[in-house]
Amino acid sequence: MNPTETDMCDIDRRDFIRLSSAGVAGIGLTGAAVSSAAAGLEADRPVFFQGDGLNLGPQEYAEVLAGLTAGGDLQEDYYSNGGVVEELEKRMADVLGKERAVFLPTGTLANHLAVRLLCEAHGGRRVVTQAESHLANDAGDDCATLAGLRVVGLAPGQVGLTLEEVQAEHARARASRVKVGIGAISIESPVRRKLGGVFDFEELGRISAWAESEGIGRHLDGARLFIGAAYTGIPVDRWAALFDTVYVSLWKYLNAGSGAILAGPSDLLDDLFHTRRMYGGALVRGWVYAAVAMHYLDGFEERFQRGITISEDLFARLEKNSAFTVRRMPSGSNVFVLEVRGTDPKAFRDRLAAAGISMREPRDDGSIVVQVNETWAAATGEDLGRRMVTALG
Amino acid sequence: MNPTETDMCDIDRRDFIRLSSAGVAGIGLTGAAVSSAAAGLEADRPVFFQGDGLNLGPQEYAEVLAGLTAGGDLQEDYYSNGGVVEELEKRMADVLGKERAVFLPTGTLANHLAVRLLCEAHGGRRVVTQAESHLANDAGDDCATLAGLRVVGLAPGQVGLTLEEVQAEHARARASRVKVGIGAISIESPVRRKLGGVFDFEELGRISAWAESEGIGRHLDGARLFIGAAYTGIPVDRWAALFDTVYVSLWKYLNAGSGAILAGPSDLLDDLFHTRRMYGGALVRGWVYAAVAMHYLDGFEERFQRGITISEDLFARLEKNSAFTVRRMPSGSNVFVLEVRGTDPKAFRDRLAAAGISMREPRDDGSIVVQVNETWAAATGEDLGRRMVTALG
Amino acid sequence: MNPTETDMCDIDRRDFIRLSSAGVAGIGLTGAAVSSAAAGLEADRPVFFQGDGLNLGPQEYAEVLAGLTAGGDLQEDYYSNGGVVEELEKRMADVLGKERAVFLPTGTLANHLAVRLLCEAHGGRRVVTQAESHLANDAGDDCATLAGLRVVGLAPGQVGLTLEEVQAEHARARASRVKVGIGAISIESPVRRKLGGVFDFEELGRISAWAESEGIGRHLDGARLFIGAAYTGIPVDRWAALFDTVYVSLWKYLNAGSGAILAGPSDLLDDLFHTRRMYGGALVRGWVYAAVAMHYLDGFEERFQRGITISEDLFARLEKNSAFTVRRMPSGSNVFVLEVRGTDPKAFRDRLAAAGISMREPRDDGSIVVQVNETWAAATGEDLGRRMVTALG
């Protein structure tokens, strides 16, 4: 019943679509979307126990865009250059402590281009990463197919790597009959396939320093970096400082319809818009995504921290009730596993949906993966706990 | 003073951004965007003598989205699968007479994946196209870099190709010491770098039949296919029928913020969403683009045709006035070159802007590239002519 | 003192060059090379305790070529097509039980093209192999760099793989968010980096049957296949029958100056000479290698078997002498580790060289890697044992 690497933390597509409609309809809301006060959305919006962000539906999303453009001063981009896209890039570079940031349509492309650039700059064609990382598993072997780079995944089943594991792979590469340098190390943290497990910061520091001394490029797949930062208390720029480049998602919790930021040194990224276009990733009007992420970036940390506080309050209450068990990952972040006793999990979930709490479907073993996000900030632990106890039936 | 291949038909970025703001402000419009009745936009919107579409600003675009989502029944996609994205794909496949259509973030990616798929299916690694095509010039040699394909551009300076030119290249490939098949022919029409010149339909038919008989894949870069169809009177599905795959832009005149459709046989395209994701082109929420294109697809042909009629009426009037000369490309489409005599072209353009006509900056020789689009449908030739004569000063 | 994967079984270059000269000179041979009767070489040639083959020096090699061409009926090839190259291809196809065999300049290219062809044929871009294989370590990541394929090495430190390990990797690939098929499994046996360890034949049968049922291509890196066959008693064609394609080295023990054979189905290999040329691997006159391998292929099995018999006789004798320990790999083949007590290993080696036994330099721990080959067939266990005891000093 422990979380395993076969659990997917992202919302399953069909699941999600059903929930967001049904959930809203089920609690008697009108067509007009509801939203939390904190995010500028209406207060009687459901609390989402799934997803990393606000789970904005189309109507809500269009309303946000209408609000952002109403003043007439939002500047559009052209092929993802200029306007609010550039504003976001500058803002993100600043937040992450990097010289330059570039907007990209997806995180897959951000990770890919980062390791491509780093390998070119460092003269290596091998990329080391965690065996459970997105890059090693969920990018369709894009590094090999599109850039001729070999990705080697280390430490199957683990969240992190040790410096010794990385060094052993380095030694293996050096013992090759044909010289093949490691051009980049790509680290994902938190790790989606490990239910949000966070890489040990001290070990990361050792790896980072060693890699730098060996002339190996360092990339952070920080899709959920802000979440990792919130749970560890280590700010995003301290994580980013251990790497040459860092990718941050714009959609997972900054609520853009899509998009990613890749930040790093200017000499590496200044010409990236050409490569972005070559890959077919130069959206003509990227502002429809960038403007939304820009909006939610303001105050995100405080709102998300409030969500965490409320979740911890709730979990503490649930732990006192023998009907509930809440499991968290060692070195985890916002993903938990909830076990419910004495009731049918599916019926429990339906009753919770009617009570304004939107939750993933139970897994085969009856347990439910729960994610904390800023929608929790619109409630209190006491209130949520009461709804959950009631939903036991 | 004749149009040459160094003219760019797309709006230059800085040019465009300045115009859309300045133009709107200059004629005293409020922050609320104006739009043509035909497209559901307000009537006192400027007529754009530039661009292929409506030139929607951010405020207008957000309003369109708000309108489309207001009913609450717009279904969102997930990683560009399902929802309104799928609706658009089905609709486009139908319009183009193909089994399957796939949404992609950009036309660059659509062209690239088309030739990649066709080359794989036909067992060749060489791609033949026009020397002046987008694929040969403006895609950063993506076919070589990302897919290991060699693009050979034929007939420099020409809009089209002859069957004989294609056959000569085919013979050259066959005489190679190392077998290297031509996997695909990619034809652009209308041709942007040739000011909208349209490929001769009869010759295209000969090339298409020959290529099919030789087992060579056939792709149409029909970014502006609907414009070419409108000017030739040959419907889009008849053009598409000469090809295995066809790409159509969603932003140039269907007014989406970005996006492309690639249509063709199911066996080629059914799995394309995997490749799309590998390339980093799977937008999480593509509906913000697809829904807009879907909206403007309805009735596009009639509205655009009305724009043409009005433009031809205007050009006929201008021809009678010795102050004006209008040049069109032989076998051209919606791009013209206007020469104005007896006044300073820049001052003329400023006066026109004040009169609600938004125009490109004059070229070095004083002539102005003019594009017809559906914003013309909101005016009459007589009215436009009057404004132009007045603007002579 | 156990053999480990850091031991290299191939002869180190400087080591080898010194030995072959010094060895010959040291025992008073004339400039004319000496050779074993079995191989058509003179009888007082040294016995080589290193290398997999005859270790022909330039003079010997030229004499072999002179002998082979003296009759005037050796047909030359043209760009590795035709003549004795084609003869060898046909002969090897027959021996290996395959439809077609193709001559290639090196084993690196043979392995590379095999997995490239299999991946194309089976529509996958991932290649699974042993973590300790040549393909995973010593080919400079050529699959990624030159063919866009990702090689994944399984079971670090092990000679073989289990079906379950392969299936687990298959399951991982299938769980990817982007479809990425396994196009080929490449198995090396015997494994050079594991001191000649041989893959378990039964397990190989299970993996082979499963891979076939899953539509995954199967390649055997059988550089030393004939050696593995000699030690297991399982003939080469039975090993080859478990695979679609098989590579066999022409230089390691068939004594060609370079070269490799890739054998498999005609539909896969018939056009390979084009690809060979594209890679720059079409030697204009390959006969200088092919003719030699062809020559030594005749009777190889018997000669090598005799070498094994003599080596086993020797090892049995040494085991009775407390000054010697002979270690063999579990499931090993022709590579052994010799420990000598009561004498300085380097001095021991020098005395052996003077006595007509050419041996590798001792490793840091004093042990010596010993390889059995057909030069042993020119001696007897009794005689070799006597020389070794004498060399203890």
Next chain:
Amino acid sequence: MNPTETDMCDIDRRDFIRLSSAGVAGIGLTGAAVSSAAAGLEADRPVFFQGDGLNLGPQEYAEVLAGLTAGGDLQEDYYSNGGVVEELEKRMADVLGKERAVFLPTGTLANHLAVRLLCEAHGGRRVVTQAESHLANDAGDDCATLAGLRVVGLAPGQVGLTLEEVQAEHARARASRVKVGIGAISIESPVRRKLGGVFDFEELGRISAWAESEGIGRHLDGARLFIGAAYTGIPVDRWAALFDTVYVSLWKYLNAGSGAILAGPSDLLDDLFHTRRMYGGALVRGWVYAAVAMHYLDGFEERFQRGITISEDLFARLEKNSAFTVRRMPSGSNVFVLEVRGTDPKAFRDRLAAAGISMREPRDDGSIVVQVNETWAAATGEDLGRRMVTALG
């Protein structure tokens, strides 16, 4: 009847094999090969009016090797490193005026690696060359397939390029919407597909200087550089000085069974042996080729020059005979077209073979492509002329 680009100057494989056997047998030679005194071959060897070199058969080749190794001091290489291979590299670097030279198995690989290295060093992914070059036609698009580089061929049908043509392509690349630099210019001279036509040296100087100023790498495909030098009187190092890298064939006229030299700066080539191995081009024993080229390099220029002198004497004599016409390429080198009147060309060729002159088969129009090489040096113009007149029948 003029030479055209569809003529192949290399000897057709079946043609050659038949000729070398039949020719030798036809004139009653024993199995022992005959050779010219100049090259250390017997004097009654046929004169070859085809091929660029000595056309050594297997028996002759083995005898050359036996002679070269007889002294016992020829040092072998290991994976193409060290020994006589290294000696040849140093010698060739010296002759060509470059810091470093590297042995490769084929010219195809030499050209490929040169442009790959230059493109990496100069940060471009486009390669410009002549439309009629080997790189553009006969390498199977290896640059695109194996290195992701796009080769653009300029000036179809021409031997050379003008600086203006190169600059126009450069301007086209710069006008691309996606930055795509020209990483290398590759020039072939003499041009095989243009019957040995030699690139204009002055124009080459202009192109070279311009390319250097633009930061574009410069490669010379000098497969037949020594021939071009002999005909123009401009020494090989002056040609090579215009380029960063230069490839010279070892088999065409230096008579090795295969092989190529790539020469250039140390910082570019010092690590090339790794890449050579990755491509599968590290022959274990390259000495069987390198030693032969090394041997024939000595005195090559004088011997070849003597061949030219004799050929020119012969051509002058033939011109006075109305039965013969000799055509040479404008700016050509050692390739000529011979027309014979008043006799059947095939019968003429048979009679010449019997008289010790080995010639290509007549083309469809009856004319015969004739190549000058150092076998001509064993005869006199007077003697050859007499044989040809006699062969008229």
